[in-house]
Amino acid sequence: MPSYKEVLKNAKSLTRKHHKETSATELLFLHSSELQPNELYLKYEEKMPIEVEKKFLEALNLYLEKNIPVQQIIGFVYFYGYKFLVRNTALIPRFETEELVANVLINYDEYFSGMPVDVVDIGTGSGCLAIALAKEEANFKMVATDISFEALELAKENASYLEADIEFLQGDMLQPLLDKKFDIIISNPPYIPNSEQVDSLIYDNEPHIALFGGEDGLDYYRTILKNAHYIIKDRAFIAFEHAYDKADELKSIAKSYFPDAKVFTLKDMQNKDRMTFVIIGFN
Numbered sequence: 001m002p003s004y005k006e007v008l009k010n011a012k013s014l015t016r017k018h019h020k021e022t023s024a025t026e027l028l029f030l031h032s033s034e035l036q037p038n039e040l041y042l043k044y045e046e047k048m049p050i051e052v053e054k055k056f057l058e059a060l061n062l063y064l065e066k067n068i069p070v071q072q073i074i075g076f077v078y079f080y081g082y083k084f085l086v087r088n089t090a091l092i093p094r095f096e097t098e099e100l101v102a103n104v105l106i107n108y109d110e111y112f113s114g115m116p117v118d119v120v121d122i123g124t125g126s127g128c129l130a131i132a133l134a135k136e137e138a139n140f141k142m143v144a145t146d147i148s149f150e151a152l153e154l155a156k157e158n159a160s161y162l163e164a165d166i167e168f169l170q171g172d173m174l175q176p177l178l179d180k181k182f183d184i185i186i187s188n189p190p191y192i193p194n195s196e197q198v199d200s201l202i203y204d205n206e207p208h209i210a211l212f213g214g215e216d217g218l219d220y221y222r223t224i225l226k227n228a229h230y231i232i233k234d235r236a237f238i239a240f241e242h243a244y245d246k247a248d249e250l251k252s253i254a255k256s257y258f259p260d261a262k263v264f265t266l267k268d269m270q271n272k273d274r275m276t277f278v279i280i281g282f283n
Contacts, residue, residue, distance in 0.1 A: 001047040004033070004040060011060055024063060024070040031074045032056035069205050080132040084158050089150035091210045093128035097188055099268050100241045100275050101132045104186055107237060111282055114139060117183035120231070121145070122173060122224060125210055127155030129186055131164040140184075142166045145176055148209060173220065174227045181233050188241035189213060189220035217243055221250055225257045225278070235281035244272035254278045 002010075008029050015025045032055045033040060033048075062068045071077040071086045078084070079093040080101050086092055108117065116139045121130035124144035134142040144166050146152045152168050159166050169176040190213040192198060198211065213219050221240060228238060242250055247265040254263045254276070261280045268274035 001050060002053070003045050004048045005044040007048050007053055007056065011056070014060075015064065018064045020064060025060060027070055028059045028063060028073065029056055032059055067201055067204055069201055072205060079128045080136070082128075082132060082135060082162055084126055084128055084131075085154065085161065086126070087154055088205055089148065089207060090125040090154050091206050093126055096268055096270075096274060097129065097241055098132075099266075100186070100188065100239060101129060101136070103266055103275055103277070104133060104184065104239050105136055107239070107277060107279075108137065108140075108184065111235075111237060111279065112139075112183065116141065118181065118233075119143070119184040119186065120177060120180075120182045122177075122185065122187040123147075123189045123210075123220070124155050124168075125151050125188075127158045127164075127166070127168075129188060130155070130166050131159055131162055133186070134159075134164040134166055135162065143169060143177070143180065143182075145169045145171055145173075147172045148207065151207070151210070173223050174231055177231045180231060182231055183233055183236050185224070185228060185232065185236070185238040187220070187224055187239075189224070191217045191220070191241075191243050191246070193217040216246075216249070218246060218249060218253065222253055225253055228257070232280060237280060237282075238278040240276045240278075241274060242276060244268075244274055247273035247276060250276050 011025050012022045015022050033052055059073050062073050063070055071092045072088055075086055076083050077086050077093055080098045084093055119140045119142050121144040124130050124146050130142050130144035134140055149170055152170055156168055190211050192211050193216055194212050251263050258278055258280055261278050263278050265273045266275040
């Protein structure tokens with residue numbers, strides 16, 4: 001039997017030959033071994049049990065040959081410190097989106113100073129944004145929507161697992177919200193232009209309804225901004241995640257519907273324009 005070290009070394013070499021990420025292979029290795037990194041280090045030179053090696057190689061085959069994302073193979077991902085279940089019915093939570101959570105909390109502190117507020121996450125998918133915000137701020141009365149029944153079922157499962165109190169509504173964009181008013185709207189809607197080439201790992205495994213946002217990728221932002229006045233209170237803010245090259249266009253759309261609003265864009269940790277905030281009624 002080969003050692004843990006030998007199995008991992010060979011697997012990483014095979015991964016590089018497939019032009020894929022060795023970090024994903026390492027994650028699969030840890031998950032299959034059911035070991036923490038420090039425990040694995042101590043066992044590096046020991047023989048790897050045959051059943052554990054088999055489990056790992058089966059998972060590696062799904063990643064390398066079947067082109068399935070590692071998060072879907074292991075069934076979960078950590079987002080903002082919380083463990084979220086992952087299935088192919090909703091987008092896999094991305095670490096970049098954690099920055100939107102952090103900046104919504106910062107702007108809540110600035111504009112609402114600890115007050116109870118009504119918050120909605122439009123197009124919630126796995127529920128990662130809504131759930132992380134609800135867990136982090138007790139003053140958020142959270143509503144989350146999605147057009148996809150399957151995505152909402154996953155979001156509800158995540159909310160139950162993480163004990164987050166959220167009202168989930170199914171419907172297209174703002175349609176299920178027209179009888180409500182909110183202090184904060186957040187959304188990370190589909191924003192890939194229809195004609196843009198998408199990596200096969202994403203295209204083949206994640207729902208297209210959650211990926212593509214029209215000819216220029218901005219259709220859903222237009223819909224939200226055009227109709228936001230129906231569901232916002234007099235003083236409110238809207239927070240978006242978006243493609244790094246769409247900030248100027250999104251600002252222009254926001255200003256066309258809210259000419260008196262303060263609109264600003266924040267960069268992510270890769271120094272790319274990634275989040276735009278529309279501050280309404282605080283001038």
